[in-house]
Amino acid sequence: MLDFFLRTREAQRALVEARARLYRVAYAWCRSPALADDLVQETLTKALKNSAQLRDPKARDAWLFTILANCYRDYFRRLRDMDDIDDVEISHESTPESESSSAQIVVLVRATVARLSVGQRQVVTLVDLEGFSYGEVAKILDVPIGTVMSRLCRARNAMKALLLPEFQKNPAMVRDIRRIK
């Protein structure tokens, strides 16, 4: 009986932790707090509904992020049916202007990530934020592992090309990065 209570508490703690992590990645993908929250909500609803599918608890994280990736894909599929894809940007709340009071570097890096293609953005965030292996990312996004590697490589090359000139223009920012790190 005690085991059951402890398991329940553990499950809730895991859910709360997973929620924050799913939200962070969803926000990096769609750049809108409201949309990211909706995606996480939908992800957790589906996860609770289909929890019986999860055989191996160790694979829970990858499973949750697979659901999130599917929700994100479905969202854009629905959106294409209804709206012009160009309108999507307008609904994003987090723009450099609205975050002018935030740290310059954070704004700059987020803006750079936002300029990547969706596929590249997903790979970079799953690897850098969540520390998934390339194999896990390939499963989550349902693409070959070679695609993960080439997307990641192109994404980082693009980020280097976009960020380094900014740092050269503003050397004080480099000092700030060192201080922050």
Next chain:
Amino acid sequence: MNNKEQHFSDEFLNAFVDDQLATEEKGRVYLEIGRDETLNRQVCELRRLHDLVQLAYREPPAPPARATSGLTSRHARLRFGVAASVLLTFGIVLGSQIRMPAPAPAPSLTAVPASATQKVANTAPPAKSAAKVEIANPVVARNEIPDNTTSKVLIHLARDDADQLSQALDDIESLLEHYRETRQSARVEVVVNGKGLELVRTDTSAFAGRIQRLLRNYGNLTFAACQNTIDRLAREQGVSVRLLPGVITIDSGMAEITRRQNQGWTYLQV
């Protein structure tokens, strides 16, 4: 990529930075990094990009307030149920006076075997007389979930006392051996700066052979030298530092320590 000695593809270097390579391949890159300055810079840039992405999303904006939905009410009921269960459990335990076992500490904080000479210390400065390894408070960033499968230990060497260094290398070896014997996945990074740099310089190191042997035997061990210290030696003393093969450079020792602590690494100072 235009360097003649460069023969690693961009994909391969990314895989190296993301720790996706086999031990043997990683060792090959480490050896090459020690010889090739361009390659070293490329790896540093990739690591910096990785860190910048983490920094940028450490604190995403809070989601807007949401009206109670089906899920949240279920969530609230679950929370209520768990709270009630905890209370009930507490009552049962009190009633029967049974002592519950303490919950196990988080795996990332048990990275170091109890046998090592350590003490939790975030107050007193390191003792000079003995090569005690002291654990400063390991810091875990708020939104970062520690990797439960890998113990990550950063060891900081900033002194050149031969006895202390010898003792520290003993400790490092026994730590790595402990992880190997217990089949635990672990990463150990030794950051050297200040006077500690002498340990990894070809012209001053009293332990060159031993460090080479450690790097050969343990693929999960890294020696990282502070570029700021190297630059300072060149500027102030005109010393052109040559590092032992396999030792990598990092932009700043202090920055690396802070960065690793933010990533949930356990920090040990010698």
